[in-house]
Amino acid sequence: MTGSEKRQIHMLRLQGKTYRDIAEGLSLKETTIKSYCSRNHLTDKDIKAKATNHAGCCLQCGGPIKQQTKRKPRRFCSDECRVKWWNDHRFLKQHKNMRMVKCAGCGVAFPVYGKQEKKYCSHECYIRSRFGGGKA
Numbered sequence: 001m002t003g004s005e006k007r008q009i010h011m012l013r014l015q016g017k018t019y020r021d022i023a024e025g026l027s028l029k030e031t032t033i034k035s036y037c038s039r040n041h042l043t044d045k046d047i048k049a050k051a052t053n054h055a056g057c058c059l060q061c062g063g064p065i066k067q068q069t070k071r072k073p074r075r076f077c078s079d080e081c082r083v084k085w086w087n088d089h090r091f092l093k094q095h096k097n098m099r100m101v102k103c104a105g106c107g108v109a110f111p112v113y114g115k116q117e118k119k120y121c122s123h124e125c126y127i128r129s130r131f132g133g134g135k136a
């Protein structure tokens with residue numbers, strides 16, 4: 001890995017790009033990016049911590065934020081910046097409270113978010129195992 005590739009990885013990770021995005025962009029292996037990132041404090045967790053510590057200026061544009069007293073501290077100067085940032089950092093939200101559950105119908109693992117109680121990956125699987133296929 002060259003110095004300029006390393007710099008690009010840093011930059012792209014801070015912009016919220018996934019390991020795969022970066023691997024594709026730099027024509028490197030995803031596992032290479034991943035292990036580099038875990039050695040250099042650039043994992044999803046690290047990025048998230050950086051994001052929450054970044055008080056005072058807008059996470060998207062770096063501009064100043066007018067904090068409203070008695071309210072939760074704001075992280076973006078405008079709704080526009082907030083929407084943009086979340087579009088680029090969707091993966092942070094997806095990882096939150098996500099767990100993989102094995103479908104009781106087809107046996108394929110599928111993601112479940114938050115406190116949802118789901119046994120089947122789809123309505124079809126639910127119907128099939130409840131009413132069809134001979135199994136009780």
Ligand SMILES: [Zn+2]
Nearest residue numbers: 058061077081
């Ligand atoms: Zn902004």
Ligand SMILES: [Zn+2]
Nearest residue numbers: 103106121125
């Ligand atoms: Zn299923």
